[in-house]
Amino acid sequence: MRDAFTDELESINQSLIEMTNLVASAMARATTALLDADLQLAENVISGDETVDLLRNEIEERAFDVMARQAPVATDLRMMVTTLRIVADLERMGDLALHVAKVARRRYPGRAVPPELRGTLLEMGQVAQRIVAKAGSVIASRDTELAKQLEADDDAMDGLHRTLFHVLIEKPWPHGMEATIDITLCGRYYERYADHAVSVARRVIYLVTGEITTS
Amino acid sequence: MRDAFTDELESINQSLIEMTNLVASAMARATTALLDADLQLAENVISGDETVDLLRNEIEERAFDVMARQAPVATDLRMMVTTLRIVADLERMGDLALHVAKVARRRYPGRAVPPELRGTLLEMGQVAQRIVAKAGSVIASRDTELAKQLEADDDAMDGLHRTLFHVLIEKPWPHGMEATIDITLCGRYYERYADHAVSVARRVIYLVTGEITTS
Numbered sequence: 001m002r003d004a005f006t007d008e009l010e011s012i013n014q015s016l017i018e019m020t021n022l023v024a025s026a027m028a029r030a031t032t033a034l035l036d037a038d039l040q041l042a043e044n045v046i047s048g049d050e051t052v053d054l055l056r057n058e059i060e061e062r063a064f065d066v067m068a069r070q071a072p073v074a075t076d077l078r079m080m081v082t083t084l085r086i087v088a089d090l091e092r093m094g095d096l097a098l099h100v101a102k103v104a105r106r107r108y109p110g111r112a113v114p115p116e117l118r119g120t121l122l123e124m125g126q127v128a129q130r131i132v133a134k135a136g137s138v139i140a141s142r143d144t145e146l147a148k149q150l151e152a153d154d155d156a157m158d159g160l161h162r163t164l165f166h167v168l169i170e171k172p173w174p175h176g177m178e179a180t181i182d183i184t185l186c187g188r189y190y191e192r193y194a195d196h197a198v199s200v201a202r203r204v205i206y207l208v209t210g211e212i213t214t215s
Numbered sequence: 216m217r218d219a220f221t222d223e224l225e226s227i228n229q230s231l232i233e234m235t236n237l238v239a240s241a242m243a244r245a246t247t248a249l250l251d252a253d254l255q256l257a258e259n260v261i262s263g264d265e266t267v268d269l270l271r272n273e274i275e276e277r278a279f280d281v282m283a284r285q286a287p288v289a290t291d292l293r294m295m296v297t298t299l300r301i302v303a304d305l306e307r308m309g310d311l312a313l314h315v316a317k318v319a320r321r322r323y324p325g326r327a328v329p330p331e332l333r334g335t336l337l338e339m340g341q342v343a344q345r346i347v348a349k350a351g352s353v354i355a356s357r358d359t360e361l362a363k364q365l366e367a368d369d370d371a372m373d374g375l376h377r378t379l380f381h382v383l384i385e386k387p388w389p390h391g392m393e394a395t396i397d398i399t400l401c402g403r404y405y406e407r408y409a410d411h412a413v414s415v416a417r418r419v420i421y422l423v424t425g426e427i428t429t430s
Contacts, residue, residue: 067292077283081279084299177388180399181380
């Protein structure tokens with residue numbers, strides 16, 4: 001019984017990594033769609049979110065199935081429940097990539113991001129890629145040291161988020177209200193995306209050490 | 216054993232209702248703080264969020280404890296896992312009230328909401344109250360008909376959210392960038408708050424009927 005349980009956990013873990021790769025790719029493509037006003041890529045992210053949702057449902061069903069058959073207790077039980085939470089974080093990250101893609105689609109053929117903010121949003125996209133890649137590695141390796149590094153990336157994201165607002169506020173803004181709204185929302189989407197990646201890493205730490213980290 | 220399990224579920228359900236009342240009150244106070252630039256009330260919501268978080272942890276621990284001791288299967292297992300998800304939604308609703316309160320605090324002694332949007336934000340606050348009250352009743356009563364009503368309230372919230380953007384965009388805006396950013400973010404906070412309330416109701420429907428509703 002014990003080995004079957006371990007195998008199933010391992011298989012579910014593989015699916016979590018696959019899901020992490022999907023939401024990483026979604027945000028990478030959404031960022032390009034946003035910065036380059038690439039409608040096809042935006043549509044591609046929007047329609048692709050269904051795959052993420054389906055994978056979430058599948059992982060959940062498998063987790064339920066394992067719990068119902070094996071009635072895990074203590075650590076194993078927490079592991080299953082934590083898995084369900086990680087899946088919820090990842091699904092939300094997919095939604096946030098979808099929201100970025102929708103901003104790109106809404107402004108097409110225009111560009112949602114004015115030139116003076118292109119660099120900041122490009123960097124936010126890069127930090128998002130770095131943080132989601134690390135979240136995937138943490139799921140795969142259960143490396144608690146790596147998990148802590150995500151906090152630094154999240155700080156970098158928060159710094160970029162503040163930069164965004166400074167640029168909006170510091171000088172007269174020639175780009176109109178729609179651009180302000182788009183930038184404000186996109187800033188929030190990237191920031192939340194990073195928050196959920198940190199949350200994934202914290203949940204893995206919790207699995208390994210039993211400690212809840214918040215900061 | 217069976218009766219003890221039912222009692223524990225009932226007790227956890229009572230705590231969910233208590234938590235719903237807390238996040239309802241938090242958003243009611245945050246809305247007043249936002250509209251009236253009431254710093255003390257804003258601070259009160261911000262410091263009060265800790266109580267919501269503690270209650271979340273307490274409910275989670277109790278749910279784990281029940282699962283570990285009773286090893287529920289099938290419906291009971293789903294009920295416990297669904298409870299954990301409802302708790303996560305409610306905690307997030309508390310966070311969103313906190314975010315609204317932080318906008319009020321950031322602009323104090325100014326007002327974050329210009330006169331022409333006061334009515335719309337007041338209404339968003341009212342819809343938030345209506346929807347969270349119904350979510351609480353749904354948890355208490357498991358009334359699937361009532362649960363469906365939340366979808367209509369959520370549509371009303373989405374409509375108000377669109378109105379907000381129309382007002383921002385349609386005429387020249389004399390209130391500056393900060394007000395635009397504040398309104399954009401607050402609009403999103405209310406909209407997400409309603410989404411989570413709908414999610415709570417959907418999860419209760421799922422418990423009662425076994426059906427996942429999305430729309």
